[in-house]
Amino acid sequence: MLRRLASLVLILAAVVAPTCAQDAAVVAFEGVTVVPMDRERTLPGHTVVVRGDRIEAVGPDGSVVVPDGATVIDGRGKWLAPGLAEMHGHVPPPSAPAELTEETLFLYLSQGITTVRGMLGAEGQLDLKRRANTGEVLSPTLYLAGPSFNGNSVSSPEQAEAMVRQQVADGWDLLKVHPGLTRAEYDAMAETANTLGIRFGGHVPAEVGLEHAIASGQETFDHVDGYAEALDASAGPVDPARLGDLVRQSRAAGVWIVPTMALWETIYGALPLDTLRAYPELAYLPPQQVEGWVGTVEQIRSGADYDAEAARRLIEGRDEILRALHAGGVRILMGTDAPQLFSVPGFSLHREFPRMAAAGMSPYEILHSGTALVGEYFADEDTFGVVAPGHRADLVLLDADPLAESANLAEIAGVMARGRWVDRADLDARLDALRSKYASN
Known part of the structure; x- marks a missing residue:
């Protein structure tokens, strides 16, 4: 299958190259409504601090210290939930x-x-x-x-x-x-x-x-x-x-x-x-x-x-x-x-x-x-699945309340995997590159 060289380079660069936000050791979500998933509830007006691949702190705005030099993400009007799982997926050999x-x-x-x-x-x-x-x-x-x-x-x-x-x-x-x-x-x-x-x-x-x-x-x-x-x-x-x-x-x-x-x-x-x-x-x-x-x-x-x-x-x-x-x-x-x-x-x-x-x-x-x-x-393997200190920093930032309707889980403003943040603009750029690549074949 023939591919244009420019498209191939774009895709590989998009998949591999980290963004500035991902390189930061500390990321803080401020003013966000947390969907912790420890029980059925939401926590409006909260700050979540991530250091490395772990959630370090979760608390009401003003009660959590955001470290100097942290990358700050404005969570006002958004919901922060744990990342999702595909429990019967496949990856290419x-x-x-x-x-x-x-x-x-x-x-x-x-x-x-x-x-x-x-x-x-x-x-x-x-x-x-x-x-x-x-x-x-x-x-x-x-x-x-x-x-x-x-x-x-x-x-x-x-x-x-x-x-x-x-x-x-x-x-x-x-x-x-x-x-x-x-x-x-x-x-x-x-x-x-x-x-x-x-x-x-x-x-x-x-x-x-x-x-x-x-x-x-x-x-x-x-x-x-x-x-x-x-x-x-x-x-x-x-x-x-x-x-x-x-x-x-x-x-x-x-x-x-x-x-x-x-x-x-x-x-x-x-x-x-x-x-x-x-x-x-x-x-x-x-x-x-x-x-x-x-x-x-x-x-x-x-x-x-x-x-x-x-x-x-x-x-x-x-x-x-x-x-x-x-x-x-x-x-x-x-x-x-x-x-x-x-x-x-x-x-x-x-x-x-x-x-x-x-x-x-x-x-x-x-x-x-x-x-x-x-x-x-996976409790014997790692700690994740809840927005709480010590959990793996797997998060999804949403533009709508996922507890109101499951379709709102598609309203993604950004995704964090093991502390690495990918915002909406970055996601769209990578998806657009894929679309362009396969439209040319």
Whole structure:
């Protein structure tokens, strides 16, 4: 794919070069309404001081000393919330062009995402995590699953055990489960993971089944597909008694759900292809990637096995399952599976919010699922997810109240990742550069 040299230079410079505000050791937000996310409340007229990658002080204006030489950001008329998380995201493998990887990471950040749990690792990707988490690349903080456990990568229980041990030794943050494992292979993986203290999550292999996966200590269940399969949701209305039992098991086991509802609506045909193609955020991606998505959706929907009515029932069943999980107190984590079909990094999160609201989640509960609750999930790794002293300085400055409406999370005036501040003008310049780059191809 040919690219104009000027556009390439502009993008690389935009992704790598820090701004003056980011270079400052101390940043202070003054006169801002803090959305702390320790509980459902806002704190008007506050000052927040950040030193390095940590929040140093939070208090009413006049009660917090702003150090000399601090970069001061006027927060009057704005809201300061914790940065968001993409808890089922992907980043390109090391074999991908470096600029594509940097662009992907920036797209997450541009939409207020300051933490990404990458759910499909590739050999060599841990170096990207190091570079991202030390600020060499403008990026959210990364937590990465290793290469997946699936029917192609694992052929015996012994191999499953060895693979767990190797991924622990390599330093991956968690194990990713895909379909295809036999029950014996899954059990060997789970037992070894539990012994060595590494978490695992993702899909539910058909031979394993949801209840056995819950009992085995699988921590996250992504896409709700394991529940849909256990309840045979595509066949019609789910059995409420059976659903209630699964909800109770899930809550008792302390599992986490990463729904990715919008993606599955795309896969199963809830939106016309013309609507998907009109998403404005597609302008920030390589045209070949977008056309590849178009071809995939066309292939799915035109296949001999595609049943539009069964797809409609499945989507309705998934909605019912998520409503029941939320109502039953099972913890929901924000996530979209980006970048996948028409699920653009960062932007896809804002398309997920209406689905979460439809499941009965309030604006506070939606924001909680991507901030304080994520901090709880990663509590053994770091302290973040709340606007409070000692927390990692992951923040999003908003032009509207996110507790009034979740759509206001898109009204971004600036983003701070590990103390590095990127204002609206900088975000727009980088996005404009991406748009220009791909419009020229």
